[in-house]
Amino acid sequence: MALVEIMKLWSEGVAAADKGDWSGALKSFTTITEPRAKICFNIGCCHLVTGNIQEAEKAFTSTVEKDKHLAVGYFQRGSVFFKEGKYNKALQDWLRCYTELRGNQLIDYKILGLTFKLYSCEVLYNIALGHTKVENWAKAEENLILALSQKVEPRHGTKIEKAMQEILKQKDFPLVEMPKGRLFQPNEKLVEQLEKKDYLGKAMVVASVVDKDSFSGFAPLKPQNDNPPPRQKTAEVLRTLQGEPHRVLFEFIPETSEEMEVMPGNIVFVLKKGEDNWATVLFNGKKGIVPYNYLEPVELKFQSKNQEKATAAEPTYLVKVYYKYTVAIQVSSKLSYGDLLILISSKLKLTLCSIMLSFRDGENDVPLTTENVEKAWALSTDNCLKLKCTDVHAEESHVLMENAENPVPSEEKAGISVTALFDYEASQPEDLPFKKGDVIKVLNKVSEEWWEGECHDKFGIFPSAFVDKVKHVDS
Template structure:
């Protein structure tokens, strides 16, 4: 069978699945003579959906036989063994799945045609369940703690619930792939299956002969002279989403939510938050930029020209270097100020106090976060020497400020930081809770460091 026929049947079978006709889809897949690994995987998923576990196991065996590094096939075969109550074989397949991840936190199969992300933390979640099934509760707890450290998003709350169940020596639910998620053929290849009329039919666009339906070739026709010119419709400035602003200073992002911009760029502000950060659009990309890096634009429309006048202060010197130092300050949220290098500590503290709307006497500034260097008047010379590329980052903490959450809590387990925003601590450490991010995460301070951590890892003393 040719690749074209295989592709056509593959696309037809996927269409049956999207309509909910599983039996027709399975029949079409089985009729394909030369089945590649992805097609065998799809057949196994459909058998698994029909609870035909023996046929599903055989199909996943064929898929792995044709691609021994297809981690998601090991994952699905592990689920099949689990449903057949072959827990030791299931455990081996989940362990092989984790091995095929090769140290990555996830594999996104979307480029291969499967809209699914296989996360390492969810593989470890299932490994923990299998150890629990086999009565090895300590191994189960160890794998779930590793899963907590590897999770990349707060949405994996079921891992916290699984850990709570393990501590009570209770079982929990298996993580499964949603039925109906299959490998689809490349849409570009499928598009080539359709017949195309590259020439098309001739059509008369303009003629001096009324109701002219002629198509073909003809001599040049006489042209009308002195045709009155039609006035050109006036150009209209299209309304763009958001308010236009120009960028005053270069901004280098430190997180994936932030957006890189350069002086002179024009961005459109969608929303300005109370923390002085703005959500903007630039070059069809959205992200966060400090609002005090921006200046509103005054847009005027002439008769046929749409000039944009940029109204902003001259913040650059003659050689193009910014005359102010950009200071990023991490508090319960992040702010940015621009200050002339060499200014005293009191001037900097007052600017930060004004931004945060907190009394200056309650604020403490630090630089070189890893070394916990506190900023005061005697440290300003050293502080200004740490400026690189006209930028510096400070960390701010507040004491005795009404409304700030300052509860003391004790760590139930050790927590290792997986991202720069996480707070690492050991079992038994006392943590000062600064704020509640959501139901599952707190922001706190421990051993001179500040970050976020899972709320299920701590209890009241």
């Protein structure tokens, strides 16, 4: 379907909903062939208003299938599952929703056309409610305590405290829902272009100001200057310095056209900071939005070449995390415990409350806390902080059952060695480089395509297609 037709039906559907004609709105939205995530979301919201829970579930499932990072889509489908009594599925959706918040206390969807703010404390509140339904009261209390620490408005504190009182009595509490009837609005500029416009207007008779000019048309000829003065150009650096300079702390991968990709150490210029924690920035001559808590203010100084060499010698830091696979993240400074927690949970796509970090102190694994994070950095070597990440939400019984059904051979547990068939150069910090003929000890099989191994006292992941999968026998 053409974009013009999609925008027309989208606009008609929203207009019908504004008048309370929800069946008309549904008719317009469902007429769109191959609808995008926002249209599917609108269809689900219309079904919620009309009370058709089953169709709402289908629509929100289509929403998250088309946009796997749309947090509000998981929030809505979780609410639908909860109303259907599917509490475990509701819990899974709300946990995924919290992960997609990526450490932010709220996401304001106004910039995407939806008048709604999704707060992390309200998502945690619903997660706690899901735990009460499966009678996991300890987890419910843990999530409410975390929600209390992330409250934004006074009403949040009151609601969470009431829920805490109900948990002490082992009772559940009301669900937090998105107000009914909220829909994604189409882009106003695209809707305006649907209206026919008369760009030429009515013809006018004009007279020329140039002597002996026989030209007839829309405008008379005008005297021309043979040597017009050159137009002054604004220096690129002056245009850039309009914003406030900030350094990027964490890698940010965009998920919408408005967002901008930035890497640790990049210098961006903040033009505007919104109340929703998103900042409009200028980088490499392009404008976009990034989370403001991924940035730190810096003071730019123009330096001589000798000063630039001294600045280039400043150290950068690497955080290496051992989980089911190894990830490495480059940062520009030594991070606090809270920043490390947000960074690693975002990278691993896990919730903040589900991970536990630890570091090696001699022969012991020590849990990382706010109090000992400086000690962990002090024990790091070559500006590399090595941490172990554990998913505390993983159920031991599930792991035991999985191991019983799929027992791992003893030689695979101990690790096998394979021979490199080709050279492999690392393209990411977590990669393991090697040369053809090197012997690699396999530590873990992350997937069929990627394995984790050790070679020449280095650890990392590598493509399994680059090695001989026949076990190497030491001579």
